[in-house]
Amino acid sequence: MSQPDTKFGEYGGQYVPEALMPAIEELTEAYRRYVLNNEDGFMDEFYERIRDFGGRPTPLQYAEQLSARYGVDVYLKREDLLHGGAHKLNNALGQVLLAKYMGKERIIAETGAGQHGTATAMAAAHLDMPCEIYMGRRDINRQRPNVFRMRINGAEVTPVDVGRGTLKEAISETMRDWARTVETTHYVIGSIVGPAPFPAMVRDFHAIISEEIREQSREKLGGLPGAVVACAGGGSNTMGAFADFLEDDDVRLYAAEAGGSSLTVDEEAGVAPHSASLSTGEEGVLHGARTKLLQDGHGQIMESHSVSSGLDYSGVGPQLSHLVDEGRVTPVAVDDELALEAFHRLSQAEGIIPALETAHAFGFLESVAGPDGDGAVDLPETVVVNVSGRGDKDLEAAIEETEKRTLENAPTMEVFEG
Amino acid sequence: MSRDGERTESAASADPRGTDGSERADADGPDASGSTLEAAFDEPAFVPYLAAGDPDFESSLEYVEALAAGGADVIELGLPFSEPIAEGPTIQQAVVRSLEAGMTPERFFEFVDALDVEVPLVCMTYYNLIYQFGPAGSEPVRPFVERAAAAGIEGLVVPDLPAEEADLLRGYCDELGLDLVFIVAPTTAGDRLHRMMERVSGYVYVQARLGVTGARDDLSDSTEGTLERLEGYDVPKAVGFGISTGEHAEAVVAAGADGVIVGSALVDIVARGHENDEPAEAVAAELESLSRELKAGAVAGAKRTPRPEGT
Ligand SMILES: Cc1ncc(COP(=O)(O)O)c(C=O)c1O
Numbered sequence: 001m002s003q004p005d006t007k008f009g010e011y012g013g014q015y016v017p018e019a020l021m022p023a024i025e026e027l028t029e030a031y032r033r034y035v036l037n038n039e040d041g042f043m044d045e046f047y048e049r050i051r052d053f054g055g056r057p058t059p060l061q062y063a064e065q066l067s068a069r070y071g072v073d074v075y076l077k078r079e080d081l082l083h084g085g086a087h088k089l090n091n092a093l094g095q096v097l098l099a100k101y102m103g104k105e106r107i108i109a110e111t112g113a114g115q116h117g118t119a120t121a122m123a124a125a126h127l128d129m130p131c132e133i134y135m136g137r138r139d140i141n142r143q144r145p146n147v148f149r150m151r152i153n154g155a156e157v158t159p160v161d162v163g164r165g166t167l168k169e170a171i172s173e174t175m176r177d178w179a180r181t182v183e184t185t186h187y188v189i190g191s192i193v194g195p196a197p198f199p200a201m202v203r204d205f206h207a208i209i210s211e212e213i214r215e216q217s218r219e220k221l222g223g224l225p226g227a228v229v230a231c232a233g234g235g236s237n238t239m240g241a242f243a244d245f246l247e248d249d250d251v252r253l254y255a256a257e258a259g260g261s262s263l264t265v266d267e268e269a270g271v272a273p274h275s276a277s278l279s280t281g282e283e284g285v286l287h288g289a290r291t292k293l294l295q296d297g298h299g300q301i302m303e304s305h306s307v308s309s310g311l312d313y314s315g316v317g318p319q320l321s322h323l324v325d326e327g328r329v330t331p332v333a334v335d336d337e338l339a340l341e342a343f344h345r346l347s348q349a350e351g352i353i354p355a356l357e358t359a360h361a362f363g364f365l366e367s368v369a370g371p372d373g374d375g376a377v378d379l380p381e382t383v384v385v386n387v388s389g390r391g392d393k394d395l396e397a398a399i400e401e402t403e404k405r406t407l408e409n410a411p412t413m414e415v416f417e418g
Numbered sequence: 419m420s421r422d423g424e425r426t427e428s429a430a431s432a433d434p435r436g437t438d439g440s441e442r443a444d445a446d447g448p449d450a451s452g453s454t455l456e457a458a459f460d461e462p463a464f465v466p467y468l469a470a471g472d473p474d475f476e477s478s479l480e481y482v483e484a485l486a487a488g489g490a491d492v493i494e495l496g497l498p499f500s501e502p503i504a505e506g507p508t509i510q511q512a513v514v515r516s517l518e519a520g521m522t523p524e525r526f527f528e529f530v531d532a533l534d535v536e537v538p539l540v541c542m543t544y545y546n547l548i549y550q551f552g553p554a555g556s557e558p559v560r561p562f563v564e565r566a567a568a569a570g571i572e573g574l575v576v577p578d579l580p581a582e583e584a585d586l587l588r589g590y591c592d593e594l595g596l597d598l599v600f601i602v603a604p605t606t607a608g609d610r611l612h613r614m615m616e617r618v619s620g621y622v623y624v625q626a627r628l629g630v631t632g633a634r635d636d637l638s639d640s641t642e643g644t645l646e647r648l649e650g651y652d653v654p655k656a657v658g659f660g661i662s663t664g665e666h667a668e669a670v671v672a673a674g675a676d677g678v679i680v681g682s683a684l685v686d687i688v689a690r691g692h693e694n695d696e697p698a699e700a701v702a703a704e705l706e707s708l709s710r711e712l713k714a715g716a717v718a719g720a721k722r723t724p725r726p727e728g729t
Contacts, residue, residue, distance in 0.1 A: 015545055015578045017504040019603035019628055021610060162510060168501065175503045180629030182605065270500070285546040285578070286501060298522050299550030300500040 002036035004028055006196035009325065011318035014195040016175070016288045023182040028197045030102045035094070035204055042101055046094055046205075053126055054083045054093060056208065060216035060384070065349035066362075070369040073382040075225065076352070077213050079237065079389065086355060086389030087206060087237040088119035092188055094205035096123040099186035106181065107131040109188040110174040112139055112167035112233070113310035113357065114146025115389055116190030121155035123188075131155040134174045136165035139309045146393050164303045167233075167313045171287050191234025192317030195288030199317050206240025213384055214244050226380020227252040230388065231360040232278065232331070233311035235320040237388035246328065252380065255320060256360040258306030259333035267296050275304040277316040278324050278331035291318040307336040307401050308356035308394070332377075338363035340401055343391065344409045355389035356398060454538045454572050455492060455597050455620035459654035462716040463491035463677030464667070465621075466684050466709060467542065467658075469512040470495045470529045471521035473688065477698040478516075479532055481688060484702035486535040488709020492621075493535065494575065494679065497526045497543035504577035506632030508682040511689060523551050523562070530569040538572040540599065540620070545579045548587065563590040573597035573620040581614040588617050601625050604640035607647055621654040623679060626661070626670070633682040634660035637669055645674045664715030671719025678716050684708065 006012055006028075014024060034042035050056050058078045066074040079087035096107055107124045110133070111117030117133040124131035133150050137159045140147055150157050163169040171193075178187040192199040192206075210228070217225050228245060230238040232255040245251040260274030272294045274280075281292035286301055294302040294314040306312040323329040334342075342362035347353045354362065362385060368377040391398065402410045466485045471478050485493055498513040498521055505513065521529075530539060552561025566574065573596055579587065581600060591598045597620025602611065604627060615622070624645065627638035641657055648655055657670045658679025667678040684705060691701035 013583055014580060015583055016580065017577050017603070018580055018601045018606055018614075019504075019625060021580050021582075021603075022605040022607075025610070162514075163500075172501055172503050176506070176630045179504070182628060285544075285549055287503070288578075293546075295546070295550065297550075297554075298524075299546045300517070301546070 002032070004032055004036065004197045005200040008199070008319040008322035010283070011290050011321045012196055012199060013290050014288060015285045015290065016195045017179055019179045020175070020182060023178070024195055024197070026102070030098055031197045031201045034098060034101050035201060040101070042097070046097055049097065050090060050093055050208065054089050055081065057212045058082055060213060060220060062220070063350050066365070069349070070365055070379060072369070072379045073221070074365070075220070075382065075384045076350070077209060077241065077384055077386045079209060080352065080354065080358070080387045084115070084119045084122055085392060086115040086119065087209060087240060087386070088116045088190065088389070089123065090208055090240065091190070091202045091205040091236060092116065092119035093123040093126070095186065095188040096120065096127050096129060099129065099188070100127055102186065104184060104186040105129070106185040107188055108134070108174055108177050108181070108185055109190060110134045110167065110170035111190060112136070112170065112312060113308065113355070114139065114143040114150065114393060115310060115355070117155070117157070118146050118149045118153070120188050120190070121150040121153035124155065125153045132177070133157050134160050134170045134177070136160045136167065136170045138165035139167070139170070142309050142397050143393055144396065166304070166309065168301065168304070175287070191236040192239050192319060193234040193287060193289060193291070193315055199289065199319055202236055203239040203243055203319065206236050207243035209237070209240035209386065210242060210244035213241065217384070221382055224248055224251050225382045225384040226250070227254060227383045228386065229254045229256060229361045229364055229383060230386035231256045231311060231357050232316060232320060233258070233275065233313050233357060234315070235317035237386055239317060239319060241386040242329065246323070253329045254364060255329050255331045256334050256364040257331055258308060258311035258339070258360060259335035260305045261336055263333060265302065270296055270300060270302050271305070272302045272314070273305045274333065275306045275311050275313055276331070276333040277314060278320060279333045281316065283321075286315045289318045291315055292321040292324070307339060307397070308360070310355065310357040311360065332364050334360040334363035334367065336401070337405060337407070338367055340398065340405065341407050341409055342366055343398055344407065344411070347391070348409065352387065353391035354387055355391050356394045358388045361385050452595070453597055453620055455540065456654055458491040458538055459621060459656070459676045462671045462720045463654070463656065464489055464709065464713040464716050465492045465494060465656050465658070465677050465679045466490050466712070467494040467496060467679060467681030468684055468688065469498055469509065469516045470526050471498070471516035471519055472512040472685070473515040473692040474519045475525070475529060477701070479529065480698050480702045481705055482533055483535055484706040485684070485709050486537045488706040489713035490537050490709060491677065492538050492540060494540045494542045494681070495530065497523060497541055497547060499544035499547050502544065504630055506630040506682065508633065508685050508689065509631050512685045515692065523547055527565055527569045530571060539570065540573040540575055541566055541571050542575040542577070545576050548576065559586050560590050563587070563594050563596060567594040567596055571596065573599055575599040575601070575623060577601060581610070581617050584617060599623050602644060602648065604628055604644055611647060615651045615653070618653055621656045621677065622648065622651070624648065624655050624657045624675065626657050626659040629659070631659060631682050633662040633686060635662070637666050641670060641675070642673050664711035667712045667715030668719035668722065671716045672722040678712060680712055
């Protein structure tokens with residue numbers, strides 16, 4: 001019988017108000033029975049639904065232009081083609097289904113970029129559950145198409161006004177709702193963060209990404225890839241893409257974090273102009289888990305920044321923190337500008353408009369192997385990049401952010417003025 | 419009065435924390451453990467909460483002293499954390515005001531040093547601030563407990579630290595003579611309740627309702643059930659979450675509580691005073707007056723029902 005992981009080295013744990021603990025114990029038991037041990041055929045039903053409703057398996061596609069540019073074989077794991085346009089559905093569908101098995105009546109979730117909220121709203125509609133999504137005010141303004149998608153799918157979207165109005169505040173507010181409604185409600189957390197069993201359970205629902213990459217690489221490359229690259233906010237697409245390769249020491253794992261506008265920190269204002277908690281964070285406790293965090297010298301959580309809402313978070317999944325300490329995962333910071341350039345490059349070179357989050361993974365390739373690359377990393381012969389989502393939701397933000405800068409490869413946006 | 423009196427299981431589970439803290443769990447009683455907090459519940463206790471430094475250091479000192487003047491038996495002082503996940507809007511805003519006025523953990527201890535009250539003090543804060551306190555590279559948790567002890571703090575309440583994660587803190591509290599108060603929720607029962615009651619000291623914080631802090635007009639009816647589950651444990655039971663009037667306090671004590679914890683109703687007074695630019699003395703007078711009402715309510719509640727265990 002498989003048992004849930006609750007700690008990853010020193011990281012993880014369950015630092016939550018007492019009112020939530022019985023629900024967390026109940027969830028741990030449901031996770032053990034249904035997910036880990038496939039009781040009542042739960043996982044069979046999950047696989048069937050994620051195939052028929054979600055459109056799995058997603059392709060592993062050879063990227064011709066990027067391969068030529070970087071001198072290595074670049075393959076794209078097309079999670080942007082999953083229903084909803086991002087990897088998020090794997091977890092959202094899994095958890096909403098689990099809530100059904102547990103007899104819960106209502107779904108709540110937080111969202112940053114709106115992708116997890118959208119996926120949860122779709123899964124809740126699909127499985128006929130009422131659904132409420134908490135979203136920071138700032139993110140609502142940055143990601144309007146997703147707000148409408150959630151509403152159109154029948155979810156209620158509740159703005160969160162405290163703090164900077166981004167993902168951190170939305171998670172706190174969803175936890176408060178859960179503390180009030182825990183007897184009837186399941187909280188579908190959107191990344192591999194939060195108290196145990198969430199980090200392990202969310203990873204397990206996303207692990208299908210790396211299981212498919214493994215099988216598809218065997219067919220297409222005749223073996224395993226030399227490296228897997230994924231962006232990391234909380235780190236769910238990241239752990240999903242890495243999970244099945246953890247024991248394969250020959251497969252390098254790179255987590256591309258948001259380097260924001262700069263890696264320096266304004267301690268006075270309590271603001272970090274980036275979200276690189278794996279590269280620069282210190283161990284602490286946030287939202288139920290011990291993990292690497294952006295915090296000031298007193299332990300107050302700092303506000304993070306990224307051009308992409310989905311990476312704009314002061315914490316990161318505890319398992320990724322552990323894997324970084326172990327040297328198994330290498331964190332790399334990609335700043336706003338590199339990410340925007342990568343957004344345009346992938347759109348033009350491959351005909352794929354990526355999410356701004358995803359663009360960070362491609363920014364990493366450019367920064368080491370592009371024409372102006374620093375060569376800091378010598379890429380292996382085959383690299384798989386996880387295309388965690390598509391960029392439709394980001395068009396407004398991408399246009400606005402592009403106009404603020406002079407990017408060599410950006411198309412003109414003039415037509416949109418006046 | 420023996421704290422272990424009715425807990426037959428406790429001997430079997432000696433040293434549940436894996437530390438040498440058995441001293442407390444199997445103590446002979448409050449006198450042996452010297453818990454000032456427990457002694458404060460000899461008569462129905464009024465336990466007010468304010469966020470230290472809200473809206474500024476000086477006014478806040480006056481406000482806390484007003485609580486003592488109004489009859490507080492224990493005062494819970496909030497050390498503000500940027501992500502107060504157990505707090506409703508009222509206390510969230512208090513946290514913002516206090517942080518904006520420059521509150522830090524070190525300032526908090528200076529605040530405690532500057533306070534002129536005889537009432538025992540409990541620090542309520544979140545685990546990350548306890549974890550990070552101390553010079554870089556020092557071992558976690560211990561420096562905070564040491565500094566709290568030096569400031570004369572009698573106990574800690576940490577809303578995001580369930581009993582399962584509390585061994586380290588419990589160990590240092592035992593060593594340095596602080597009580598560690600746990601929150602029992604309406605959903606806490608069975609093994610979890612027992613595990614928590616093995617680790618609690620000073621008093622147990624009975625959360626009157628599910629959800630977050632915030633003043634309410636009505637009283638929750640889950641309180642009686644929780645108090646019933648706690649009957650076998652001989653630690654004072656203080657009920658909080660939503661209590662805002664003397665009548666509430668009376669009803670809660672009549673239902674069997676040993677004390678009432680009141681936060682948001684008091685913080686509301688501070689917030690209103692701040693918004694309306696009232697002089698600190700006027701706000702302090704209002705706090706003192708509500709405190710008197712709450713304390714009187716608690717005392718009246720004890721008269722209404724003959725108290726079964728003659729606390
Ligand atoms: C497309 C996409 N990629 C990545 C992320 C970041 O999340 P995670 O780090 O959990 O994969 C998000 C979050 O919203 C997203 O929408």
